Amino acid sequence: MPKPLIGVTTYLNQAQWGVWDLPAALLPAAYPRLVQASGGLAVLLPPDDPSAAAEAVARLDGLVVAGGADVEPVRYGAEPDTRTGPPARDRDSWELALIDAALAAGTPLLGICRGMQLLNVALGGTLVQHLDGHTEAVGVMGRHPVSPVPGTRYAATVPERAEVPTYHHQCVDVLGKNLLASAHADDGTVEAIELPSPAWALGVQWHPEMGEDLRVMRALVAAASVRR
Template sequence: MIGLTTYLERAQTGVWDLPAAFLPHAYFDAVVRAGGIAVLLPPQAVDDRVADRVLDTLDGLIVTGGKDVDPARYGAPAHPETDEPRRDRDAWEDALLRRAIDRELPFLGICRGAQVLNVALGGSLHQHLPELVGDRRYQLGGGAYSSAAVAVTPDTLLADVLEATPSLDVPVYHHQAIDRVADGLVVTATTADGVIEAVELPTVPFGIAVQWHPEVDSNDLRLFAALVDEAARYSAEHTARHSSRTRHPEPAR
């Protein structure tokens, strides 16, 4: 069971024009094709108790793409090009990620998801990459993905998942990126101009976040397959622990 966080935006369908929770089909299609069961997680009021109750039902978590993280969360004023904040989604995904890390639930961050992870752990973001790289090569606009060549760091979990592929071209659509890397995160992929395209959290069995959009490459399911495989192991281990506790209950005190 893989939970995927969703958008909460104004949407039009038929005669309706109203706020709606939704997620592009490519995300959950990739999960299903990789052998998982997709469960959508719309933004809502959250605290640790709510986050834990949600995660109790899941074997893995994907924090998906979307609008920019509120810069107030990392102590910065908003850049003119930064989106209006989606504070409900920021709080929802932050809580889910923190509790997932605490229980070592396998997780994958995608685009915004990589930024949420870095900010949740104390890092910061570049709010507008064109000011650093000189153009909009990482976000062409109009919903058109561009391609970026990334170098993958050897001897990392990401390198293992990608079968030691030293470099690859990936689909990108982002005008922000990780700036100050949070303590505990390891950079695992970068572009030639130094943009961070992937990080991982070595203190958990499976915690990867990529700045690119693997869901739009239907021919490469390696990240999703790795998450689903790790989620299956997580489920089996926790089922075994629960069964053991059921067979051998603690003595009455």
């Protein structure tokens, strides 16, 4: 059976390699490697015109919205906090359109860190713009345990309290329409969200691509295989 095709969003930044210093579509290699290790074929999705999102999603079996820049607060009706990072407007527009298209088409969707936050915003939720204790240091992943909420899809995937790699200073505040909190940190921070069945849409606040546990990505790939 052909492997499911999993699209992973990227971002545009100036980058250097060899003799070149040019704008580039970037994604840490850990993301496609995690997809590959979990049984999927990874394809990278650079920001595009939002009108192309439905066509892009129609060619995928599953979608991963990757981590990265803070979501622009205007997207959820808030004024920017002084600690909120600069906006990535093209990426926000593209990824929100991808999320809308995936939900409309029933394409399995996994949001990672920023991707989870954007899923919440796409469904009308809001974000806490700054919290402490979920990053070790600038450029250094932290680790902390998360506890699953019994009866959720996440709990069926990872039933035990598990330590996860984490790097974020924002989190879910008010949940978006129909979303359920499916894991929490010890301080009460929502660490995973999902839509109830039959949709397959899951967001995790941590970075599974920076750890060894394949179960979350394998669950997405399994759902994508069924859809394929």
